[in-house]
Amino acid sequence: MRLESLIAVRYLFARRQRSVVNIISWISLIGLMVSTMALIIVLSVYNGIGNLTKELFSTFDPELLVEPAEGKTFRLTDSGLGQVEGVATVSPMVTETAWVTYGENQAIVTLRGVDENYVALTGLDTLMAEGEYLLKPEQEGLATLVVGGEIFYQLGMRIPSAVPAAVHIPKRGTTAMGFTMDEAFNIGYAYPVGNFFIQNDIDKKYVVADIGFVRRLMGYAPDECSAVALKVAKGARVSRVKAGVKEAIASRQLPLTVKDRYEQQPLYFKIFRTERLGIYLILSLIVLISTLSLVASLSLLIIGKRGDIFMLQSMGMERRRIRRAFALEGLLICAVAVATGLVLGFVVCLLQQQFGLIGMGDGNFVVRAFPVAMRGVDFLMTFVLVMAISSLSVALTVRRARI
Numbered sequence: 001m002r003l004e005s006l007i008a009v010r011y012l013f014a015r016r017q018r019s020v021v022n023i024i025s026w027i028s029l030i031g032l033m034v035s036t037m038a039l040i041i042v043l044s045v046y047n048g049i050g051n052l053t054k055e056l057f058s059t060f061d062p063e064l065l066v067e068p069a070e071g072k073t074f075r076l077t078d079s080g081l082g083q084v085e086g087v088a089t090v091s092p093m094v095t096e097t098a099w100v101t102y103g104e105n106q107a108i109v110t111l112r113g114v115d116e117n118y119v120a121l122t123g124l125d126t127l128m129a130e131g132e133y134l135l136k137p138e139q140e141g142l143a144t145l146v147v148g149g150e151i152f153y154q155l156g157m158r159i160p161s162a163v164p165a166a167v168h169i170p171k172r173g174t175t176a177m178g179f180t181m182d183e184a185f186n187i188g189y190a191y192p193v194g195n196f197f198i199q200n201d202i203d204k205k206y207v208v209a210d211i212g213f214v215r216r217l218m219g220y221a222p223d224e225c226s227a228v229a230l231k232v233a234k235g236a237r238v239s240r241v242k243a244g245v246k247e248a249i250a251s252r253q254l255p256l257t258v259k260d261r262y263e264q265q266p267l268y269f270k271i272f273r274t275e276r277l278g279i280y281l282i283l284s285l286i287v288l289i290s291t292l293s294l295v296a297s298l299s300l301l302i303i304g305k306r307g308d309i310f311m312l313q314s315m316g317m318e319r320r321r322i323r324r325a326f327a328l329e330g331l332l333i334c335a336v337a338v339a340t341g342l343v344l345g346f347v348v349c350l351l352q353q354q355f356g357l358i359g360m361g362d363g364n365f366v367v368r369a370f371p372v373a374m375r376g377v378d379f380l381m382t383f384v385l386v387m388a389i390s391s392l393s394v395a396l397t398v399r400r401a402r403i
Contacts, residue, residue, distance in 0.1 A: 024297040029337045031290035036341025036386050037348070039283045043378045044349045046279060048371030050272055054261070056198045059123050060206070061264045062091070062229035063238055064245060070255040076223045079256070081230065084248050086241035089231035091117040094214045096226070099168040099185075100207060102155040102192075109151055109207045111167065113214025114229075121231045124196060124208070131159040131194025135210045143190040143213040150204035152195035164189040167209075169217045186217040280385070287386050291393040298330045298394060302401045323398045330394035331387075338386050342379055349374050 066081060068074050073094075082090045094113040099106065114135070119125050125133035129149055136144045142164060147157060155165070168185040181187070190209060197203055215224065232241045242258055249256045262269050302309075312322055349372045351357055356369030 024293060024300060025333065028290070028294035028297045029333050031293050032287070032334060032337035032386065032390065033341040033344070035283070035287045035290045036338050036382060037345040038286070039382045039386070040342060040345025040374075040378065041348055042279060042283060043276075043382070044345075044372045044374045045352075045370050046276065047373035047375060047378070050276075051373050052367060052371045053199065053268070053272075056127075057202075057265055057268070058261060059127055060198055060202050061261050062121055063232045063261065064230040064242055065259045065264055066228040066230065066245065066249070066256050067259065068226070068255060069257045073220065073224050073226050074254065074256065075221070076225055076228060078252065079228065079254060080248055080252060081228055081245065084241065084244045086233050086236035086244060087230050088233040088236075089117050089121050091115055091121050091229040091231075092211060092223075092225035093118070093227045093229055094211055094218060094220060094225055096169055096214065096218055098207070098217075100151075100155065100165050101168070102157055102165040103163060105155045107151055107154050109148075110205050111169070111214055112206055112208050113211035114208060115211045117231075118208075118229065121229055127196050127198055128194045129197045131192070134193045135208065137210050138188070138190075138213045138216065141189060143188065143210055144193045145190045146208040147192050147195045148203040148206045149195045149197040150200065151207060152192065154204075157192045157195070159192060159194065161191050164191050167217065172219060186219065188213055188217050280381075284385060284389065287389050288393075291390050294330060294333060294390060295393050295397045297333075298326060298397045299401065301329070302326055302398075323401070326401070327394050327398045330397070331391060334387055334390035334394070338383055338390075341386075342383065345382075346374065346379075 066079070076090075076092050081087060092115060096111050098109055098111040100109050100111075116135075119133055124146070128146075130152075131146075133146055134144055135146060145165060145167075147155075157165070167188045167190060168181075169188075170184060171186055190213065211225075215222070230241075230245065232238050238260055242260055245258050249258070309322055313319070352370065352372045353374075359369050360367060
């Protein structure tokens with residue numbers, strides 16, 4: 001071990017009388033440790049909430065969604081999507097804005113018509129708050145609806161319901177002005193059989209029905225659809241299947257686009273990445289403030305060791321080596337604080353994962369405790385970030401010291 005390292009270790013671990021320097025050193029170590037632990041905990045909780053939100057969106061958004069680039073519809077039989085390698089399930093959808101009335105209440109909704117494969121493709125039936133996911137084809141002029149929770153309560157619906165909801169969709173090429181209701185709208189009746197809570201933007205917007213019911217209201221052909229949801233086969237990569245779907249579409253010269261889950265919710269994922277960057281910046285500022293106590297501790301230590309410095313210089317030790325010894329002590333304090341903070345952050349996150357120590361409140365039915373997802377890259381980034389800020393502070397402090 002070099003002389004500078006021996007001096008740094010001696011100053012760090014040697015027993016000292018209680019003094020201002022000693023107290024400030026402990027404050028700086030604890031400050032950096034808590035800052036590091038906070039970084040790990042906050043990032044892990046944010047990852048957990050992000051993963052939960054992605055899972056909730058995944059319940060409603062398919063892995064791949066094929067939509068027309070031009071116009072509103074296309075024919076499923078012309079697309080050849082079922083023959084693409086890696087595609088396990090194909091589920092056509094018809095989506096249209098509709099006016100729904102129930103008793104004296106009314107709401108403008110997005111009506112999504114789906115087939116029997118949709119539930120297996122998304123898993124919507126697992127997030128039913130009331131009733132059940134039971135979409136039946138239209139029989140004797142009546143169908144069934146699965147309704148977003150916000151719309152369900154806005155319309156004052158009940159399960160079981162003795163009164164069907166009326167679904168109005170404007171007829172093509174007509175407007176409501178100057179026409180009777182029957183002339184302006186195609187009207188269908190359906191009983192609400194369940195409601196779901198996924199995410200507020202979805203809950204207040206969507207109503208799900210059988211695709212045949214919606215096609216009849218829209219006047220579409222039996223194979224006509226406004227989008228196709230695709231489920232990727234187990235073990236297949238979404239990006240590779242997406243490329244294969246694009247090739248199949250291009251070979252048939254169809255004006256269609258293919259979107260993965262990130263492209264289906266671009267605003268959410270952009271906000272998620274921006275917020276994550278904001279968290280890094282805010283917590284970096286906290287780390288920077290924590291290093292001020294380290295600067296004070298190191299400055300006072302240099303002042304208190306004037307006698308040692310003079311003795312080392314008298315023995316022929318160069319000033320740069322003396323500076324290096326104090327810099328190494330500062331870095332040792334940083335390293336101990338960061339390592340301890342990482343370990344404590346890991347323990348706290350692990351306890352939260354296993355036992356759910358901090359809950360999200362009684363009103364949340366999706367998860368009872370704050371979700372936590374630890375990632376190795378966060379530990380690495382936190383270590384690099386805290387050590388970089390601390391090292392810069394130590395280097396500037398030692399450089400400006402009169403040694």
